[in-house]
Amino acid sequence: MKLSRQSLAAALVGLASAQTNFTGDVLQGAQVVSFLDLADVPSNAVTRYYLRVGELNGGLPLHLPVFVARGPPETLATGKKLSLSAAIHGDELNGVRVVQRVFEGLESVVGTLNGTVIGIPTVNPPGIYLNQRNYFTASSSGFLTNVNRVFPGVAPEDGASGPQLLAYNVWNGLWGNTSQVDVGIDLHTLSTGSNSSLWCYADFRLPYVERLAKLLQPNTIKIDPGEPGSIETTFVSAGIPSITVEMGAAKEWRVSLINRAVDFIGRVMEDLAILPASSASGGAAYVPDLSQTYIITTFEGLASNFGGFVEPLVGVDQHVTAGQQLANIRNVFGDVLQTVTAPVDARIHQIAVDPSTEPGERVVQLAYNSTDPECADGCVL
Numbered sequence: 001m002k003l004s005r006q007s008l009a010a011a012l013v014g015l016a017s018a019q020t021n022f023t024g025d026v027l028q029g030a031q032v033v034s035f036l037d038l039a040d041v042p043s044n045a046v047t048r049y050y051l052r053v054g055e056l057n058g059g060l061p062l063h064l065p066v067f068v069a070r071g072p073p074e075t076l077a078t079g080k081k082l083s084l085s086a087a088i089h090g091d092e093l094n095g096v097r098v099v100q101r102v103f104e105g106l107e108s109v110v111g112t113l114n115g116t117v118i119g120i121p122t123v124n125p126p127g128i129y130l131n132q133r134n135y136f137t138a139s140s141s142g143f144l145t146n147v148n149r150v151f152p153g154v155a156p157e158d159g160a161s162g163p164q165l166l167a168y169n170v171w172n173g174l175w176g177n178t179s180q181v182d183v184g185i186d187l188h189t190l191s192t193g194s195n196s197s198l199w200c201y202a203d204f205r206l207p208y209v210e211r212l213a214k215l216l217q218p219n220t221i222k223i224d225p226g227e228p229g230s231i232e233t234t235f236v237s238a239g240i241p242s243i244t245v246e247m248g249a250a251k252e253w254r255v256s257l258i259n260r261a262v263d264f265i266g267r268v269m270e271d272l273a274i275l276p277a278s279s280a281s282g283g284a285a286y287v288p289d290l291s292q293t294y295i296i297t298t299f300e301g302l303a304s305n306f307g308g309f310v311e312p313l314v315g316v317d318q319h320v321t322a323g324q325q326l327a328n329i330r331n332v333f334g335d336v337l338q339t340v341t342a343p344v345d346a347r348i349h350q351i352a353v354d355p356s357t358e359p360g361e362r363v364v365q366l367a368y369n370s371t372d373p374e375c376a377d378g379c380v381l
């Protein structure tokens, strides 16, 4: 649906200048809001809210859990505002624990914060309920929508679907059309069925994004122009530095990656002067340790040509050479139908862990630096 630019602008101006809209409901002890003005949030405290983001088929109200850690009153204006979000894909759950742990940690220091931290531990509760990636809309027997492709959403009067309305209400009702966010970090894992380590997408064309990516000290930094409609790219397009952090496999806690992501957000809060710099640095800017970080422009996916069963022959982050065998695709009797080989020297970025496969499924993804100049800002082949 085409959105009228004027109606969107009018709606956004109206929302950006609005005061908090408390619906009067209280859920699990938290006030329900449809618009949150950070000036109305208690200072020197971590406060929980539920953000009303629409209704499901039949009218069941949908609410997102929200944390806000606000420092002393004046720091709302003088300090930076950091947004954390997780589980926009309902099977990607490591980030949930990251957001929870960051706010647990902020409880004891919130009175000394120089700024504000906003967190949504679960952006897509319907996806989590259905134990899968997308948001289910029920009409016409049902559709599945990737919520990370519909930001900044669509206004209800312009005919928003459920996921578009969710995105609109987060973008405007919590993030104030970016007026309540200076830096955004969106936490993911791979989709169900694959494995990788800690890595991120980063659009180096916007200042501070490269710094954010390096503060993560990940196994891989994917220089990438982004995906329209994703949280990261919608922020970046609005001039708000943002990265997408990817933390291993779906549907299982990876404690070591959760620990690394929590430490990363601590470094970001120090870098933004929301938290004081650790004494070890003597006040100097943190120098990231990138000795284990592979910085690349290009992903290349290698697909199964058959339905059958995939047998990986290599592991995550292993270096491979052109021509090397990476995986066998076997039929149900065990015969090899296809051997997937590396077209170039590269590092294994993702590999299938779900044994079953189907035609066209990417069973291996390579990471490397393409020599094609068109890939300088990032390619996915």
Ligand SMILES: [Zn+2]
Residues within 6 Å of the ligand: 089, 092, 188, 189, 190, 191
């Ligand atoms: Zn995801």
